[in-house]
Amino acid sequence: MLQTLSLLVENKPGALMRVVGVLAARNYNVESLTVARTLDDTLSRMTIVVDVEHKVRAQVVKQLNKLVNVLQAADLTEERSVAREMVLLRVRAEMSNRTAILKEAEIFQARVVDSSVEGFAIECTGDPEKLDEFIDLMRSYGEIEVTRSGLVAVTLEPKKLRLATPVPMGAAEEEEQERVLSK
Amino acid sequence: MASTINPPAGAGTLMSGSHILLECLVREGVDLIFGYPGGVTLPFYDAMYDHQIQHVLVRHEQNAAFAAQGYSRATGKVGVCCATSGPGAMNLVTGLVDAMMDSIPVVAITGQVTSKLIGTDAFQEADTFGITRPATKHNFMVKHVSELPRIIHEAFYIATTGRPGPVLVDIPKDIFQGSTQYQPVDSIHLPGYKLYTEGHTGQIRRAAQMIWEAERPMVYAGGGIIHSHAHNELRELVELADLPCVNTLMGLGALPGNHRNFISMPGMHGSYAANMGMYNTDLIIALGVRFDDRVTGRLNAFAPHAKVIHVDIDPSEISKIRNAELPIVGDAKKVLTKLNKVMRELEPEMRAQKSSARAEWWNTIRGWMEQHPLKPEFSVDEIKPQHLMAEIDSISGGEAIVTTDVGQHQMWAAQLIRYNHPRLWINSGGLGTMGFGLPSAIGAQFACPDKLVFSICGDGGFQMSIPEFATIANHKLPVKIIVMNNGYLGMVRQWQELFYNNRLSEVTLDSFPEAHLLAGAYGFKGKTISKPEKLRPALLEAVNEPGPYFLNVRVTPFENVYPMVPAGGAINEMVLGQPQPVAVAS
Numbered sequence: 194m195l196q197t198l199s200l201l202v203e204n205k206p207g208a209l210m211r212v213v214g215v216l217a218a219r220n221y222n223v224e225s226l227t228v229a230r231t232l233d234d235t236l237s238r239m240t241i242v243v244d245v246e247h248k249v250r251a252q253v254v255k256q257l258n259k260l261v262n263v264l265q266a267a268d269l270t271e272e273r274s275v276a277r278e279m280v281l282l283r284v285r286a287e288m289s290n291r292t293a294i295l296k297e298a299e300i301f302q303a304r305v306v307d308s309s310v311e312g313f314a315i316e317c318t319g320d321p322e323k324l325d326e327f328i329d330l331m332r333s334y335g336e337i338e339v340t341r342s343g344l345v346a347v348t349l350e351p352k353k354l355r356l357a358t359p360v361p362m363g364a365a366e367e368e369e370q371e372r373v374l375s376k
Numbered sequence: 377m378a379s380t381i382n383p384p385a386g387a388g389t390l391m392s393g394s395h396i397l398l399e400c401l402v403r404e405g406v407d408l409i410f411g412y413p414g415g416v417t418l419p420f421y422d423a424m425y426d427h428q429i430q431h432v433l434v435r436h437e438q439n440a441a442f443a444a445q446g447y448s449r450a451t452g453k454v455g456v457c458c459a460t461s462g463p464g465a466m467n468l469v470t471g472l473v474d475a476m477m478d479s480i481p482v483v484a485i486t487g488q489v490t491s492k493l494i495g496t497d498a499f500q501e502a503d504t505f506g507i508t509r510p511a512t513k514h515n516f517m518v519k520h521v522s523e524l525p526r527i528i529h530e531a532f533y534i535a536t537t538g539r540p541g542p543v544l545v546d547i548p549k550d551i552f553q554g555s556t557q558y559q560p561v562d563s564i565h566l567p568g569y570k571l572y573t574e575g576h577t578g579q580i581r582r583a584a585q586m587i588w589e590a591e592r593p594m595v596y597a598g599g600g601i602i603h604s605h606a607h608n609e610l611r612e613l614v615e616l617a618d619l620p621c622v623n624t625l626m627g628l629g630a631l632p633g634n635h636r637n638f639i640s641m642p643g644m645h646g647s648y649a650a651n652m653g654m655y656n657t658d659l660i661i662a663l664g665v666r667f668d669d670r671v672t673g674r675l676n677a678f679a680p681h682a683k684v685i686h687v688d689i690d691p692s693e694i695s696k697i698r699n700a701e702l703p704i705v706g707d708a709k710k711v712l713t714k715l716n717k718v719m720r721e722l723e724p725e726m727r728a729q730k731s732s733a734r735a736e737w738w739n740t741i742r743g744w745m746e747q748h749p750l751k752p753e754f755s756v757d758e759i760k761p762q763h764l765m766a767e768i769d770s771i772s773g774g775e776a777i778v779t780t781d782v783g784q785h786q787m788w789a790a791q792l793i794r795y796n797h798p799r800l801w802i803n804s805g806g807l808g809t810m811g812f813g814l815p816s817a818i819g820a821q822f823a824c825p826d827k828l829v830f831s832i833c834g835d836g837g838f839q840m841s842i843p844e845f846a847t848i849a850n851h852k853l854p855v856k857i858i859v860m861n862n863g864y865l866g867m868v869r870q871w872q873e874l875f876y877n878n879r880l881s882e883v884t885l886d887s888f889p890e891a892h893l894l895a896g897a898y899g900f901k902g903k904t905i906s907k908p909e910k911l912r913p914a915l916l917e918a919v920n921e922p923g924p925y926f927l928n929v930r931v932t933p934f935e936n937v938y939p940m941v942p943a944g945g946a947i948n949e950m951v952l953g954q955p956q957p958v959a960v961a962s
């Protein structure tokens with residue numbers, strides 16, 4: 194089944210590699226992955242869609258949360274959330290069907306972003322199923338070329354971000370000492 | 377007690393990257409580094425030249441990682457290893473993955489080509505940061521000399537806290553050479569590094585209830601107990617409710633090997649009683665274990681009647697393999713301390729409730745133990761491998777450090793030698809890396825100079841680390857190197873015999889070096905024996921020798937390790953011994 198994850202990640206060297214690496218090493222199929230800076234430019238937000246068996250869903254979240262640079266990994270699959278994707282497509286259009294294409298685009302609330310004698314470049318956003326339909330429809334008009342963004346999602350439930358607080362240097366060693374001494 | 381943390385050198389002093397690195401290592405309490413120098417680490421080695429930290433020159437970087445592990449496994453402290461860029465760093469990788477699998481805190485320092493050259497396929501450049509990402513718990517690449525203190529202390533913090541593991545710091549040559557005003561770090565801030573140590577009080581209370589209510593409980597304790605120094609708390613729990621307890625391969629010594637509640641090791645080569653116990657229990661109390669496939673066998677036949685209480689510091693281990701009815705995320709020592717307290721509170725009301733069922737359960741277990749004990753075999757003509765382990769056990773008395781390599785000898789050493797304390801039994805459990813035995817013994821002996829250290833190796837794996845004879849000779853380490861020489865890659869031969877129609881493909885090990893010549897070439901004593909009556913005297917001679925000793929013990933070549941749960945088999949369906957020819961009725 195498809196699982197949608199939202200990750201808040203520190204922009205540290207290799208952070209993306211770590212996330213992708215864990216997904217690959219654990220044999221989780223990645224459907225899509227988007228990443229961009231947040232308002233705080235030391236952090237990035239990633240939306241990842243994986244295709245995994247239902248029973249490993251909790252594992253996926255735990256494995257991602259284990260990464261030192263991941264501040265939060267949340268499963269949005271069953272949460273109240275909004276998910277959107279964007280497609281940019283080019284469709285070859287004959288003079289005869291240009292009006293029809295524009296009509297269809299309007300129905301899908303898509304926007305023409307370029308127009309030439311060969312055809313149109315169209316931008317459309319929506320949930321992935323809607324985009325599938327739109328792409329199918331455009332294909333019926335002729336040759337198309339498609340770039341999809343992958344899903345971006347935002348939760349509608351307020352989430353507390355739990356972060357580790359600074360630890361004084363030596364605290365870990367002190368605790369270790371105590372353990373050894375308390376034998 | 378902050379005695380391990382030396383006061384930092386004055387803030388603001390202008391120092392080179394190399395010196396800052398050394399200063400940070402001192403602050404972390406490091407006194408020993410296992411390593412091998414090279415082009416890009418030259419500046420660091422120059423700074424080490426007259427520094428208090430001791431550097432041990434191994435003869436191959438893989439063994440630096442294994443020696444660092446041996447040091448760590450014997451003490452619980454961080455093991456530190458160091459290698460140059462490219463080939464040096466690549467040689468560390470196996471040792472890091474091995475540490476990762478067994479959750480051993482190791483910090484690896486690698487040199488990298490000068491920052492400007494990174495990405496140009498420079499001489500001895502390798503993408504160490506990329507390649508070791510999945511080989512470590514976390515890794516770092518230092519981009520500026522001023523980051524060095526923060527990164528080094530974060531590396532140690534990550535390696536030792538939570539579920540321990542290896543951390544690598546990749547340092548370009550110009551960072552070693554560059555200098556900056558040293559600013560000692562006074563706190564570690566890793567906002568995304570979440571630690572769950574306390575354990576949920578409500579869950580702990582429920583666990584105590586479940587333990588008292590169980591009729592056939594079984595404690596399944598592993599390496600987590602050892603990492604957490606929770607062996608006393610484990611013992612308290614086991615004694616308090618008179619619970620039978622198995623220790624995994626990683627957990628041997630968690631409960632003393634001579635404890636009356638200890639039911640030995642479960643799994644593929646576990647004892648009959650341990651496996652039958654795991655099969656028939658109604659409550660598994662899993663403490664710092666990960667339900668490894670070598671323990672569980674076929675999952676749907678593993679403990680089919682049991683509920684599971686699973687205590688682990690790593691949330692991702694819980695319900696990864698086997699669903700836990702009662703998960704407790706936390707540090708074993710902290711959780712067990714609280715659990716024992718609640719157990720005592722409930723004791724007056726609960727103890728009597730299941731006492732007759734419990735007594736019956738113990739009878740059944742003792743019955744299994746008597747029916748098929750793990751007992752050594754002897755012969756008058758040949759040294760049986762089990763005989764060798766029994767003699768080592770008798771000399772050790774449960775007190776010596778034993779490192780092993782990987783194969784049949786490892787399993788016999790796990791089955792037949794007692795470990796009465798944690799950190800005596802040192803082996804490569806998760807990765808099963810041949811070549812581990814000798815270098816890990818070096819690390820353990822450096823860590824515990826006054827302890828008797830046996831390094832028990834197969835004739836195969838031993839030859840993977842033979843170069844370390846030089847390190848041993850160099851430092852006159854009194855390691856007792858015992859090769860259980862069966863002339864074969866025994867464990868592979870066993871599988872070929874049992875599962876591949878005895879077609880022995882590429883498992884013969886001819887041309888083993890003459891023991892006294894090999895050891896003699898390095899300046900210490902060596903001997904080969906093959907007669908049973910020579911075994912004990914030879915072992916005693918080895919132990920009484922003040923320096924290193926190499927004992928090559930020729931054993932029965934075609935002995936197999938039993939009991940055995942064939943891969944993917946059910947744990948209650950063990951093969952208990954060599955299949956006997958069946959008489960055909962006439």
Ligand SMILES: Cc1ncc(C[n+]2csc(CCOP(=O)(O)OP(=O)(O)O)c2C)c(N)n1
Binds near residue numbers: 785867
């Ligand atoms: C580096 C490495 N290569 C291969 C193996 C596969 N392997 C497991 S046990 C074994 C045989 C070991 O033979 P030996 O060292 O003589 O020990 P024995 O089983 O005979 O006691 C082999 C080849 C391994 N575990 N590690």
Ligand SMILES: [Mg+2]
Binds near residue numbers: 783834836860862866
């Ligand atoms: Mg062998």
